Amino acid sequence: MLANEIYEILKKEFGDGILEFKEEAPSDPYISVEPSKIFDICHTLRDSSELMFDYLMCLSGLDLGESLGIVYHLYSFKHTHKIVIKTTVPKETPTLPSVMHLWRTADWHEREAFDLYGMIFSGHDNLIRILLPYDWEGYPMRKDYNEPEEYHGMRVPY
Amino acid sequence: MGLLNRLDDPFEGGGIILGKVEDLLNWGRSKSDWYLHFGLACCAIEFMALNASHFDFMRFGTIPRTSPRQADFIMITGTVTLKMADRIKILYEQMSEPKYVISIGSCSNCGGPYWEHGYHVLKGIDRIIPVDVYVPGCPPRPEAMEEGMIKLQKLIREQALFNGKDRIEELEAKKALKI
């Protein structure tokens, strides 16, 4: 199925929850959606018989300045089609539903996004840091992050 | 060190070797160093090559140990993240004296490619534990690591066991002399 057909299906079902469709993107065509609807949209993407996106290839975070972006790359082994879903959340309240219960892959991916960008995935069972130490402060991949002077008595800058 | 040189000398058939006890002990120690099996990042890949049959690290008398309590020295092979630095400190403290450290690669010498933007990287393992031998390179070739080992053996052979200065003091003096 082509990206615009997928968009039509989602638009019919979610209306205003679907914000934008970009077919001529420099990379893969993508659909921007409302962050609060992300779980329902992903549920439809996974379970409706024409879509059947059974594989979350990648969940990544972005720092867009004012807001934080989350990108889902989905693939269907059944229909061999793929789609990119994008959403943004404000930096002050970066909360959005977790898709961990749809794709188990999302478990660690969401923990990583939380670890490095500080997004809060509500509904995630175990949202703790995955790469950095548990007592680390701040979210290093954010553009306004300043590296600490000291960690456990060790000087950090060169 | 002189001990072996005297094997082919004059006390024919007498079976006498003259030497200092210290030399004998140091000779033994320098030829059987066990090391903590410990790899961190890409340098550890080179380290695996060093351990494999081509470079055959074991001919130096080294045996990999999986416990710090059985190890004489530790090779820090790769990027030391701050998370790992805490653990390295514990591992080092668990080793029994005399203990030595070889720092392999730019990362553990000084932070390497992460020196500027590595918010999570310790810029030099010598900030937390004393280092005996530094091996530069990114990554160093196994030959360079072998040279590091030879340097360490030399250091052990020359170490004063009796009435010697504290080793840390010795290291500080050496560092000041840039040896």
Ligand code: SF4
């Ligand atoms: S010194 Fe280079 S090769 Fe070695 S761990 Fe660092 S980046 Fe990797």
